[in-house]
Structure formats: structure tokens, C-alpha cells
Amino acid sequence: MNKFMEMLEKFLMPVADKLNNNRYLTALRDGFMVALPLIIFGSIFVVIANLPFLDRLIGEEAFGTYQGALSSASNATLTIMGLFVIIGIGYKLTQSYEGEAIYGGVAALAAFLILTPQVLEGVEGVIPTTSLGAQGMFVGIFTAFLAAELYQYFTRKGFTIKMPEGVPSAVARSFSALIPMTFTLTTFLVVRIIFDITRFESVQDFIYTVVQAPLTALGAGLPATIVAVLLIQLFWFFGLHGQIIVNSVFDPIWYALANENLLAFQDGEALPHIVSKQFIDSFIVGMGGSGMTLAVIIGIFIIGKSRQMKELGKLGAPAGIFNVNEPIIFGLPIIMNPLVLIPWLLAPVVVAIFTYFTMAAGIVPAPTGVIVPWTTPMILNGALATNSWQGGVLQAINLFIVLIIWWPFLRIMDKQFYETERKH
Template sequence: MNKFMDTLENVLMPVADKLNNNRYLTALRNGFMVALPLIIFGSIFVVIANLPFIEDWIGEDAYSLFQDTLGPASAATLSIMGLFVIIGIGYKMVEQRGGESIYGGVVAIGAFLVLTPQIVEETTGVIPTSVLGAQGMFLGIFTAFISAELYQFFTSKNLTIKMPAGVPDAVSRSFSALIPITFTLTIFLVIRIIFSYTPYDTVQNFIYTVIQEPLTVLGSGLPATIVAVLLIQIFWFFGLHGQIIINSVLDPIWFSLNDQNLAAYQAGEEVLPNIVTKQFIDTFIVGIGGSGMTLAVLIAIFVVAKSRQSRELGKLGIGSGIFNVNEPVIFGLPIIMNPLVIIPWLLAPVVVAIVTYFCMYIGFVPRPSGVIVYWTTPALISGYLATGNNIMGSVMQLINMAIVFTIWVPFIKIMDNQYYKNEQKAA
């Protein structure tokens, strides 16, 4: 066991360290964090607009008016979430280099809009919201990375306009950014012109067809999900924040899948297109006590533990565990580098992911509606909200907790017996 753990550590630690320190993944992660308040705002009003039984209470016409009235909340946030992510990534990319970060966000969104055709059917001067949401997410991410790098490159070469002393600071900084932004956006204009002569016609079509669509199909499958969940657990076992590391890579895919479900849900489709989405991970795995679903572990401690050490840990961890913050358990049990828990720590989330996937596949539980439920929302409530206000989402979370509880109980007993014997000897 020790040799196996040493091998894992030697292989994974360098990889995890590089991922953690990669400035592109860091900017990507932080860019999504910039957009998160707006995404949650839109999600709240989607939930309110689709509360159960309202149609029966107020009538069909009033219910339709009610949904139309609240519709702009999600249309102005969730439906165009790609815009906010692009701004966030560009901002954070330039901020990392100590540059004028606001211009990083500005040049990123400007470059993206230069590449975006402003035509819907035969109407010009309009931008289809589809390219500002899930369909345009990958292009937006790449555009933000490249435009921010170009802006910083031109700035570092002192291709700026220096204003004389006495000019207001805001005016001076604006003129300083003029040439780097002009050069950067000109490059993206040339790219747009080049693609207009290709079979893809636009960069959006190229990215979506060649890159985004295949990756999305791969990321929506059960095998890729199992690998992602397993890697999260392995990284955490070695003391690295597995959720942040894996989310940095897979969030663009999971959010795109989420957005597709939201569009189908708002359109009233009975069967939503995707099972695996951002909310599949956040609600039915992470949303049950944090990474590793340790809320069920805390419950197991209260049920079977006899040692004072275990029970005190349970009391310390249960409050934060309800809100999916589980550092007290991870560091207090402990889970990190503890060979006694490696089997349940790795096994339970994988089993839960498989069971949840098949329950949604056969229709026992509705698929995630695409509504973003913040990760600190307590279990049962989050399951209800994430499945479009359906009680079966809460039932699924209860089933998952039972699975984790069952897998963990024997190992909790083994550890607790050791703690109890040590306490008896000390007494």
C-alpha cells in the first residue's frame, strides 16, 4: 500500500502542481468566478418563474405573463453568460501580469465581438444570443486568452501613447491602451476576414464543429465523468484542492452542457439533452457535504463512533458540512494521506456518480434543469432546485447519502476502534 501511494504521489504531485500554477487555468477559473454572481442571479429567477403549482393557482394566462415578466432576468445573464466569462478571463489574464486589467476585459470582449457575425437570418446589426452563451463559450475562452496576451505583448514593447504631465490619469491610461488595443483588434479582424473565405464561414462555426462539439460529447459521457471524479478524490487525498484543479479544465464543458439543458428546460422539453452538467457534479456529488460527500461520513460518525475524538470531530464538522464545507473532516479525520480511508474516499463518489447517472438515464430522477444552484446550498434543497423544483432530486441526494454512509461505515468503525483503544489506555 505504501509503495502504491508513493508511486501515485510521485506521478500526480508534479501534474497537480503544474495545473495549479498554470496562469491560463487560473485565469479561466477566476473568470468564471467573476461571472458567478450574475449566473446565480439569473438562476434564482428561473427557479421562481418555474415554481410548481403556480399555473394551477393563477391560471394559464397569468402564469404566462408571470414568466414573461421574469424572463429578462435570465435572458440578460444566463443566456449570455459567455460574455461575462470572457470579460473575467481577459481581466484576470492582464491582472496577473500587473497591467491595466480593465483593458484586458475590454479587449477580450472587443475581440470576441469582432469575430462574431452580426446577422440573424437576413437581419443585420443583431447578434444571436446563442453565440453569447454555450455555443460561443469555447471561442470566447480562446479569444480572451489570445487577445489578453497580444495586448500585454504590445504594451510590453512600449507601443503606447505617452501623455504629458498634468493630463488626468484616466485620460492618460486610455490613450496608453489605444495602440495595443488597436493592433490586437486588427489581428482579430484579419482572422475574421480569412475565415469568411473558408467552408466554415465564421470562426464560431469552426470552433464549434471541430473542437467544442466533440469535447462536449466526450465530457457528457459517464466514463469521462468517472475519471474526473476519481481525479478530484486522488488530488484531495494528497492535500491538493482537487475540485479547483479539475474544474479549471472541465468547467467550460460542464457549463456548456448546463446551458443546453437550461434552454431545453425553458422551452418546455420533457427530456433534457444532457445528464452530466455542472449541476450534476455540484449538486449530486460535491453538494452532499463537499468533495467526497463527507456529510454522510459525519452522520456515520454520529451513528457508530464511540471515541471522544471521532465524536468531537463530528460536532465540529457538522455545521460547516451542511453547507458543503468539509475542511474540518478532510484535515481532522484525517483523510489526507490516510491509507485507512483511501478505499471509501475513492470508491464512494464513483459509485454515486454511476448510480445517479443511470437513475437519470432511466427517468427515475429528472436531469438537471440547467439552473445554477450555488455549491453551499444544503443537500435536499439543492437537489430539489437543480432538477427544476422536483422532489425526486432530493430523493436522489438521500439515496446518494445512503450509498456513501454504507461504504464508509466499516472504515469509520476501524478508525474509531483505534481511537477508542488509545483513549482507554490514556485513561
């Protein structure tokens, strides 16, 4: 066991360190955080607009009017979430270079709009909202990275207009950004013209065909999901925030899948994906935090005889209800504790597989794409994510599965703590 742990530590620590300190992954993660309040706002109104059985209570016509009145909330946020992510990434990446962050953000947005076809069903000057949401997400991410880098490059090279002293600082900064912004956006205009004469006709079609579609298909599958879940658990075991590290890589895929589900849900169509952002957040993380440690807390209350276990349960329970599990991770502890490595790795994988096949069989609906705040307590979390009571029941079953897996290991730990306390 010790040799195995040493091997894992030798392999994982350098990888995690590089991921944590990677400028682009950090900007990607923080860019999504900029958009998160808007995404949650839109999600709340999607839930309100699609309350179960409301159509039967007020009638189809009244229900349609009701949904239409609330649709602007999601259309202005969730449907075009890519725009907010792009601004956030451009802003955060430019900020990491200690540049004028706001200009990096707007340069990224303008560059993306230059690349985006502005034709819808033969009508010029209209941007399809699909290009601003899931389908345009990957183009937006790459564009934001490149636009912010180009803007910073031209700024560092001194291609700026320096205003004389006495000019208001806001005016001076605006003129200073003029030439770098012009060079950056001209570069994207040239790229747009080049793609116009290729068989793809646009950068969006090229990226979607060559990059996004294959990656989305991979991320939507169970094998990639299991790998992601395992990595989250392994990083946490070595004291690294596995959720942040893994999400930095997988979030673009999971959000794109969630957005496709949301569009289908709003149109009353079958949901195309089981795995999405909310599959992970509600049914893997949303049950006490990473590792679903709310089950561990319940096990501690049932099994615990040692004073240490009892106090840990009291300390961890209030936070665990709202999916904050640092008291358990650092108090049990889970970090670098060989006694918990097996249940820590095994339980989330078993739950992921069970949840996937339960949804694939149609017993429980897949997540609708609505983003539920991560602090929402379980049961309610699962019901909101799937727009069904079955989602809450599935979370309860998952919690029981985790408790069964952890049971013998908790008994061993409690016995050790109890014997140590008796000796002292």
C-alpha cells in the same frame, strides 16, 4: 499500499503543481468566478419563474405573463453568460501580468464581438444570443486568452502613447492603451475576414465543429465524468484542492452542457444532457463537500465511541450541512490516510454511476441547468437543481450509499482511536 501511494504521489504532485500554477487555467477559473454572481442571480429567477404546479394554480395565460415578466433576469445573465466569462478571463489574465486589467477585459470582449457573426435570419446588425452563451463559450475562452496576450505583447513592446506630465492619470492610461488595443482588435478583424471566405464562414462554426462539439460530447459521457470525479478525490487525498484543479479543466464543458439544458428547460423541451455543472455540484459535491462527507459525519455520530470521533462530529456537522468539509478532511484526517483511501475514492464513483443511470432511466429528472449556490444544504439543493422533489430524494439515497461504503472503515478507525484513548 505504501508503494502504491508513493507511485500516486510521484505522479500526481507534479501534475497538480503545474495545474495550480498555470497562468491560463488560473485565469479561466477566476474568470468564471467573476461571472458566478450573475449566473446565480439568473438561476434564482429561472427557479422562481418555473415553480412546479404554478401553471395549474393560476392558469396557462397568467403563467405565461408571469414568466414573461421574469424572463429578463435570465436573458440578461444566464443566456449571455459567455460575455461575462470573457471579460473576467481577459481581466484576470492581464492582471496576472500586472498590466491594466480592465483594458485586457474589454479587449477580450471587443475581439469576441468582432469574430461573432452579426446576422440573424437574414437581418444585419443582430447578434444571436446562442453565440453569447453555450455555443460561443469555447470561442470566447480562446479569444479572451489570445486578446489579453496580444494586448500585453504590444504594450510590453512599447507601442504606447506617452502623455506629458500633468495629464490626468485616467486620460493617460486611456491613450496608453490606444495603440495596443488597435493592433489587437485589427488582428481579430483580419481573422474574421479570413474565415468569412472559408467553408466554415465564421470562427464560431469552426471551433464548434472541430473543438467544442467533440469535447462536449466527451464531457457529457459517464466515463469522462468518472475520471473527473476520481481526479478530484485523488488530489484532495494528497492535500491539494481537487475541486479547483479539475474544475479549471472541466468547467467550460460542464457550464456549456448546463446552459444547453437550461435553454431546453425554458422552452419546455426534453433536457439533452444528464451530466452538467449541477450534476457534479449537487449530486457529487453538494452533499457535505467533496467526497460527500456529510455521510461520514452522520456515520461518526452513529458509530463513534472514541472521544476524538465524537468531537470531530460536533466540529464538522455545522459546516458540513453547508457543504464545507475542511474540518473532516483535515480532522479525520482524509489527507494521506491509507485507511480511508478506498471509501474516499469508491463512494463518489458509485454515486456518480448510480445517479447517472437513475436519471437516464427517467426516475429522476436531469438537472435543468439552473446553478444552485454551492452552500445550499442537500435535499433542497437536489430539488432546486432538478426542479423536482425527486432530486432531493435521490440525494438522500446517495447519502445512504456513501454511509454504507464508509461504515466498516469508520468502525475500524473509531476502534483504533478508542483503544488508544483507553491506554492513555
